[in-house]
Amino acid sequence: MTSADTLSDFIRGLPKAELHVHHVGSASPRIVSELAQRHPGTVPSDLEELRRFYEFRDFAHFIEVYIAVVNLIRTAEDVHYLTYEIARELAEGQSVRYAELTCTPYTSVLAGIPIEAYTEAIEDARVAAERDFGLVLRWIYDIPGELGVPSADATLSYALDHRPEGLVAFGLGGPEIGVPRPQFAPHFTAARDAGLHCVPHAGETTGPQTVWDALEHLHAERIGHGTSAAQDPALLAHLAETGIALEVCPSSNVATRAVGTLAEHPLRAFVEAGVTVTINSDDPPMFNTTLNREYEIAADLLGLGERELADLARTAVRVSFAPDDVKARLLGEVEEYAAGQ
Numbered sequence: 001m002t003s004a005d006t007l008s009d010f011i012r013g014l015p016k017a018e019l020h021v022h023h024v025g026s027a028s029p030r031i032v033s034e035l036a037q038r039h040p041g042t043v044p045s046d047l048e049e050l051r052r053f054y055e056f057r058d059f060a061h062f063i064e065v066y067i068a069v070v071n072l073i074r075t076a077e078d079v080h081y082l083t084y085e086i087a088r089e090l091a092e093g094q095s096v097r098y099a100e101l102t103c104t105p106y107t108s109v110l111a112g113i114p115i116e117a118y119t120e121a122i123e124d125a126r127v128a129a130e131r132d133f134g135l136v137l138r139w140i141y142d143i144p145g146e147l148g149v150p151s152a153d154a155t156l157s158y159a160l161d162h163r164p165e166g167l168v169a170f171g172l173g174g175p176e177i178g179v180p181r182p183q184f185a186p187h188f189t190a191a192r193d194a195g196l197h198c199v200p201h202a203g204e205t206t207g208p209q210t211v212w213d214a215l216e217h218l219h220a221e222r223i224g225h226g227t228s229a230a231q232d233p234a235l236l237a238h239l240a241e242t243g244i245a246l247e248v249c250p251s252s253n254v255a256t257r258a259v260g261t262l263a264e265h266p267l268r269a270f271v272e273a274g275v276t277v278t279i280n281s282d283d284p285p286m287f288n289t290t291l292n293r294e295y296e297i298a299a300d301l302l303g304l305g306e307r308e309l310a311d312l313a314r315t316a317v318r319v320s321f322a323p324d325d326v327k328a329r330l331l332g333e334v335e336e337y338a339a340g341q
Contacts, residue, residue: 004296010306010341011295015333017316018090018099018280018291020224020247022173025283026086026101027069029054034081035072043068056288059256065286070107076117079108080125087129087137094291097330098322102140102171105158106151119164126166136326139164140199142171143187145179152187160194168321171224172200172214181213188218197221197321199247204258208232215244222247222278222319227258229275230266240274245319250297251289252282267301278316310338 027035029050036045044050054065073079083101090096108118126137141159143152159170170191172184181202188198201224202214208228212235214220226246229235239246248267253259259266270277279298281291299309317330 007299007306007309008292008296011292011299011309013095013337014295014309014313015095015097015330015337016291016295016313017278017320017322017330018096019222019278019316019320020249020280020282021090021099021101021291022283023083023086023101023103024069024073024107025066025286026089027082028085028089028285031082031085031089032069032072034085035069035078038078039072039074042071054285054288056255056286062255062283062286066283070111073108074111074113076113076121079113079118079121083122083125083137084128087125087133087135090291091129091133091135096135096291097333098136098138098317098320098326100138100140100168100321102142102173104142104144104155104173106144106147106155109154109158115158115162119158119162123164123166126164136322137166138168138321139166140169140171141167142173142201143184145172145174145176145184147174148179149183152184156187156190159191159196163194167196169197169199169221171198172202172218173224174201176201176204176206176210181210182217185217192219199224201225203228204253205256208235211235220244225249225253225258227253227266230269233273236270236273236275239276243276243319245276245278245315246270247280248277248298249280249282250294250301251287255287262297262301265301267298271302276315276319277312278319279312306338306341310334 033045033047033050036043105118109115129135129137143155198219199222200214200218203211204225204227208231211226211229222245224247250265279294281294284290313334
């Protein structure tokens with residue numbers, strides 16, 4: 001039997017791909033402290049105060065923290081700093097080799113950052129992150145669903161008319177209640193026609209019909225969260241048959257009350273139904289987690305050892321939108337690491 005400490009060590013060094021993690025939501029207290037020093041007056045810049053500010057209390061507090069961070073990203077230089085430092089923390093602390101970062105350019109443009117400057121900032125940071133940390137970054141541009149069709153129109157324009165080299169997919173985030181998926185069908189069709197993959201959030205805080213809508217109307221190739229899919233055996237069978245992966249974020253699902261406790265999480269039900277799953281961190285510092293921690297939770301919920309955890313890492317690589325050569329290299333890294341333990 002592998003001890004918990006040994007398993008944690010294995011996870012820490014395991015080369016990983018992170019497929020469901022938000023750009024602003026990845027800003028750690030260290031990063032926010034720097035941004036707060038640049039723009040004093042709204043958020044404490046003292047690191048210890050910030051750490052207390054970040055201590056998760058409830059979902060309303062998470063929204064407060066998230067908005068506070070959004071309001072600190074005021075210039076293209078801020079976007080570049082945020083992106084590069086997120087990459088540093090993913091690579092150095094968690095052995096993440098590839099990440100698809102979900103970005104919401106609409107909120108940055110609303111804050112006064114021209115889309116041209118935003119695009120240049122994330123691309124410069126992407127190139128620097130690969131050079132300095134060996135981390136391959138790709139972008140998912142997501143619609144902030146609560147802001148409606150105008151935000152979708154704008155986000156599609158940013159994706160198609162100002163397309164960054166690293167953009168691989170088109171997404172949909174924000175609240176699900178009161179934000180029907182079908183209204184965004186034309187946007188996802190246009191994105192797909194332009195060669196982008198489709199990865200909307202669905203079924204996190206609403207029922208399985210939202211997942212069906214994402215599949216039928218938005219051409220979803222992976223589903224962000226999909227927690228309520230466990231309530232619909234036909235949907236589970238469809239996901240298993242098609243191989244459409246669920247991007248599972250256990251700590252986030254508890255924090256947002258999508259599930260009551262980790263013990264109640266449907267991860268095991270997904271796996272037992274043959275559904276492809278990946279393990280992800282969503283908004284890690286804001287939910288007091290890391291991708292390493294989410295792998296530990298998955299190991300606990302599913303009774304996994306090192307071999308099965310390496311399989312989880314391989315699955316994330318396989319269902320990613322990484323170029324084939326990057327996939328082959330990452331799979332080789334996982335294989336070599338697992339064999340050497």
